[in-house]
Amino acid sequence: MSLIEVKDLAKIYYGDGVQTPALSGVSFDINKGDFVAIMGPSGSGKSTLLHILGFLDRHTHGKYLFEGKTIDDYSDDDLAHIRNKKMGFVFQMFNLLPRTTILDNVKLPLLYSDIKESGWDKIAKDAIKAVGLEKRIDHEPSQLSGGEKQRVAIARALVLKPEIIFADEPTGNLDSKSGKAIMEILQDLNEKDGHTVVLITHETYTAEHAGRIIRLHDGKIESDKIVDHRHHAKKDEFFK
Amino acid sequence: MKILYILKSAFSALRVNKSRSVLTILGIVIGVTAIMLVSVIGESAQSLVLSQVESLGSRTIAIVPGREPSGPADPSAAESLYADSLKMREIEALKKPSNVPDLEEAVPIVFGLYSASFGGETFNSMVIGSTDFLAEIFDIYPEEGFFFDEDDIKARAEVAIIGVKLKDELFGNSDAIGEKIRINGRNFRVIGVFPPKGQILFFNFDESAVVPFTSAQDYIFGIKHFNRIIVQAKTEESVPAVLRDIEITLRELHNITDPENDDFFASSQIEIAETLKTITDILTIFLAAVAAISLLVGGIGIMNIMLVSVTERTSEIGLRKALGATGNNILLQFIFESSILTTLGGLIGVLLGVTLSFLASIILGQLMNMAWDFSIPFFAAFLGIVISVLVGLLFGIYPAYKASQKSPIEALRYE
Known part of the structure; x- marks a missing residue:
């Protein structure tokens, strides 16, 4: 069974009597353990697609099945619980809470989970260790570099061991070296820990770290291909 | 959560x-x-x-002439109606043991603001006319000199006990006892000075001159009635009974059948409180x-x-x-x-x-x-x-x- 099943999915914004389609009929499946990149120029609908896939927004037409169940049956609170339990998010702007320690930032998803507070410290510290920032645990975001901030964001996305990680232009605000480090972590998460990863990017090089690229244009799928020569962040580093 | x-x-x-x-x-x-x-x-x-x-004592009952005001718009609120309903006749009736058996003492009070002067000094003072029992009710005894007695009251003696502020204003540091102060054109001999007492309920004794009620009625205010009658009950427990007996006695005396038409108002210290x-x-x-x-x-x-x-x-x-x-x-x-x-x-x-x-x-x-x-x-x-x-x-x-x-x-x- 596919983790994600999308059929004729469309999102049309209605405003001022004008219909603006952001997505008009896309269909694809994503299986457990996949690493899929969604590409497209700005305005192609890739962010809208990610929001719908990540339960942050609802589609207006078509079908979206997550783990075989349609999203239409869920209330907003149900969606929040599923986001909390099964989805992790990494954003281009990092979206860390300012003046809040790394540890507390990573703990944030735990606040909305069923896990008892006594266990939070260990879980959060393990996630921070996984991205190699255990020495920065008491720092605040303003004391970190962009790459480190994004690693904190990944630790936060990981903390509840989600089924799927959505990364929205995670390297968009980073220099190439930090960006590579982020891609390495994402690839590791996908290959070693079996997390499904959906990556949004407009850079072909970054997208080629994924196993499959879906290209969007004007709200429609332009192409959906397996990547032949996949980049491996670690190996590239090795050859450098 | x-x-x-x-x-x-x-x-x-x-x-x-x-x-x-x-x-x-x-x-x-x-x-x-x-x-x-x-x-x-x-x-x-x-x-x-x-x-x-409470410093008045829990055995104290005050009788005010006039109708009990039913509201600020009631004309009797200003005591204009039946204001002269309390006279010596009422005190005598109340003092009869057959009327109010638990009454210990009934004291008349007349008062008003009058200027008192000595030499070149003048002070607007509260003139209080009463009997020597006033001292016991208000717990105020002269610090210097003494209180007037029964004979002074009968004789309409022109004597006064003055408060400490009045004394200071008129005499400064010099001795006041034996001197004569002028109130409403009459000379009153100072026979006593009160210690500092401050305000007690409605009277500021520091600024007052206490004189025999007979002299006050005749020589100062020119009235035949009293502004208040203060009654002391024998015991605290008997206050309600005394209050009731006072009302019965005064109504009988004034031929009042309907309490609505009362021309006096008696209240105990507890009620005032x-x-x-x-x-x-x-x-x-x-x-x-x-x-x-x-x-x-x-x-x-x-x-x-x-x-x-x-x-x-x-x-x-x-x-x-x-x-x-x-x-x-x-x-x-x-x-x-x-x-x-x-x-x-x-x-x-x-x-x-x-x-x-x-x-x-x-x-x-x-x-x-x-x-x-x-x-x-x-x-x-x-x-x-x-x-x-x-x-x-x-x-x-x-x-x-x-x-x-x-x-x-x-x-x-x-x-």
């Missing part, structure tokens, strides 16, 4: 905007302080008034209500700031929602923040209110030469804190609701 953790994070969110938080709670602080101050001072004023009434208590209670509540308006203003300030805060933290709200927060989680978070703010404001207000009312009691005591007693008003403190928590909840709900309704993507997009 982990209440303690939410509390902690709400605290740290407020710490991030320290100066704004402080300014925000100022309104609540001022409101609670004002309420505390008003209720504490009101309470002190009340106990002061009550202690004055209760009336005064009601008056001060109403005053305190009224003032506290005025102070409460500032709490309302403070609450609106909280709402305003919370709305700004919600807009400012739109992306934080979006992030929290993306990470799994439900609308209720967000609602709770912001309500916690506003409630913490107002509760802190309430606590500071209570501390400030207690401190200020303590200072006020000292200053008022000095100023009015009275013993203001001060006690920490636990009930007012409790109420102040409860109200400020409620203000936080009430005025925090709308901003928190707005926060909870934000869609996660809209909130995430916000820069």
